[in-house]
Amino acid sequence: MIGNPVTTRSEFAQNALGRTVPTMVNNKPQVPYLGVGQFRPHGKKAGPPLRSSSAYPENGDKRVADLETALRNAGLADGMVISSHHHLRDGDRVALLALEAAARLGAKDLTWFPSASFPSQKGAIELMESGVIDHIEGSLNGPLGDYCTQGKMRGMGVLRSHGGRWQAIQDGEVHIDIAIIAAPTADAFGNADGSHGKSACGSLGFALADSMYADRVIVVTDTLVPFPCIPWQIQGNNVDFVVAVDSIGDPAKIVSGTTEITRSPDRLRIAEWVARFLRESGIMRNGFSFQAGAGGIALAFVDYLRRFMKEDGVKARFVRGGSTRYLVELLQEGLTDYILDGQTFDLDGVKSIASDPRHVATSPFTSYNYHGKGNFASMVDAVVLGATEVDLQFNANVVTHSDGRLLHGIGGWQNCLAAGCTILALPSFRDRIPVIVNEVTTLTGPGELIDVVVTERGIAINPRRQDLLDRMKGSGLPIRPIEDIKKEVERICGGEPARPKRSRHPVAIVKWVDGTVLDTVWQVG
């Protein structure tokens, strides 16, 4: 590999938070981050090509023999953008099957545009080595992130939130030539759904923008049902070809059988404090709403909050998923009217979304798209999130570790920062590396949107939120300045973490929810 020919020519600018960001990425001009709510888009949404029903089978049967045929019929050519979704998570087989089929057809210099990539897709590295894939735009988890951080990817990585991905497609920043949609159930017309079938994954919302805006759309399923596939989260009217395969993925890796609450006493304490914070601050009240992920702390938090809600006779209007057994139980126990669900993490979630009309599949359009007429994220009262680092300005990092390696995607994390109260629930150190730092390695979320940091050593409230500080006066919870917690942790860990040795070669950028460039990931090692 010869390094990074595109990005070494980059010019750089300082953005509104002082971060150095390239002004040109993968031959496209970029706008440096301007501040929360400062960038106003102009122009119109992208319009996909007009089609005529006269070019499609009257009986609605769009099946073709295999992925090669579908890609050939879709006009696969060098340099195209091929998209896929990640609702099958680490169990997905379809994205790689499609990229390998493209390779067999001789395609080169493709951009792979997944909503996220996973360790099981590390076969994409070979395709990058052989020039089939030029670069990946999308979350880079594990080995693919590592490959990128080492400067081995030709084009630059572009990391977007779930909402940012919708925004980029909708705004025409990314034009998808061919969308590949793995579907647990589909009919021959292309209507598709994720909640039924042997590879059921719940919602298919991450693929919705792809289906609406791509030039050509290929649905790949292992459970073909007679028309109509009900419900249809992907509409056949947007689909060109349907391919039936034996298996779209490994069910064991698509959803975990059960998601597990943490057993670590420190982490349980964090979870309990988060729940107590919501109760004591008055955020937990009748008709409130919250969102939490599927990590061990988040699950424990939901369990504590449930107890408090029962004790206080409080019912939520809605909770946001990533759904798990714990959210499903809230619904079944009448502690919330609705689950609004962007992705489904365990078997209880899948079963619930398939059968309970109060468990509603959402998409990044409804939930997170910043370039819409509002979205759900800012209407959520409280969100509980993780981070790899947070700094004294409450800026946070979720994509790189303190060593500079890019190992995680953004997911909906950036979008969730719009909630009424954003809480980071974090152990104060990991592997003896402090989590609270002077300045985050990679800025993923601006500190002005992060309200509370809860660690096992105390709770820091962002000084911008005087209202929360006032509400928590007299609380038995250990509310402390973030600087104090930082010092205590550094005493335990033996000082501040070492700064990563990184080059001046950018390997990826982190977009903000409005498409501007928030920060840069630099080559390491």
Next chain:
Amino acid sequence: MIGNPVTTRSEFAQNALGRTVPTMVNNKPQVPYLGVGQFRPHGKKAGPPLRSSSAYPENGDKRVADLETALRNAGLADGMVISSHHHLRDGDRVALLALEAAARLGAKDLTWFPSASFPSQKGAIELMESGVIDHIEGSLNGPLGDYCTQGKMRGMGVLRSHGGRWQAIQDGEVHIDIAIIAAPTADAFGNADGSHGKSACGSLGFALADSMYADRVIVVTDTLVPFPCIPWQIQGNNVDFVVAVDSIGDPAKIVSGTTEITRSPDRLRIAEWVARFLRESGIMRNGFSFQAGAGGIALAFVDYLRRFMKEDGVKARFVRGGSTRYLVELLQEGLTDYILDGQTFDLDGVKSIASDPRHVATSPFTSYNYHGKGNFASMVDAVVLGATEVDLQFNANVVTHSDGRLLHGIGGWQNCLAAGCTILALPSFRDRIPVIVNEVTTLTGPGELIDVVVTERGIAINPRRQDLLDRMKGSGLPIRPIEDIKKEVERICGGEPARPKRSRHPVAIVKWVDGTVLDTVWQVG
């Protein structure tokens, strides 16, 4: 009134079926009809303006005091296109309220773009007389159609099918400046649904394109619920303003309490013959599908077909609504897996769509849009439709009477012609005026798509459908050449109907499903 200044300057062309059509309508160039499936669109779908969530309330509350405020905030200006939907049918109050509010704000020369207009909206005539409305593009039922036929509307009427209306919006032929969406239930964010609330009407599918493509979208509701309004057929992410009013319409006229089967022996015979035709031709078989409207003959047909299905042990995969009690009973009795419903005609239909997940709301996009990647209409095995006239080439008319007066909209009629077997079920004469004519007054559907005409005096099969003629050989049904039936009816009625006295002034055009111009409606009297 000074007649029709725009259209008197029109140039005309002959289209592929020999009809004389204007080449310029309301200052927009037109493509004459080229034949079924012959017109191929180019370019891209329309893109509505990009917006930013930073311009919308973070708490999602988009309510404003009243329609005037909403229209003012939406930037109402002279010459704008204001759209509305007709799911509240003759009970709708909202469209006229909005247009009157626009009048109070001093707006002039508006185009009103309803999905259909109804007799109760005849107040629009005053707004046309005073120059607030320039012209109406959309179905013109009753008095508004009469007004148009008299040449009193300044601009020309443009009649489109439900699918054609979606196509026109999607293709950018019609740009909606402000969409007015009457919603039986909505939340303050603008999520809206038709299946609940005191003015429940069932589906809101006709308003979906408006919500997606209009520059500004105003939701008007009389039943405001806390976020989230579930289900949401209209997504708040597309909505700018929400207005709460006391009443959006007259429930008694929104849905009929019950829809009634015809009691006329002649019409019952037609209905029975249609059902027998489907049975004897083998179209009625396991997994088949059909669509029928809510008229007296159609309802009776469904009732006969149900009996035959039970007798023969046949189950449909899906039936298409306009839903009524009769379709709901099919679903409840297990005679169909699904109802795919575009609009809901009676209280049983509304109750069913609100509570039964097998009763699925559809939109003109899924069902009828010809400029998509196929649509549902061509996948329906048989459709039973009405008409005002049919001619010896099986061309049919649904918009004008034989006297040339424009009294009906197209609805989904044109779109339904794509079905595997299109059956017109018609009394052979009405008010002693024969229905089978030499040449239809206004061509609304090309004869090549109309397969069977069933009257109480016999059944005519289009000679193009040799397969159906073959299948019906030996049937006890009175299969006859259409010419024979015509002659018999003329003997009864005393000859052919008088041709309308009409001028050379076009007052409206009939679009085909692909946006080309199929025929012209001429000024009468």
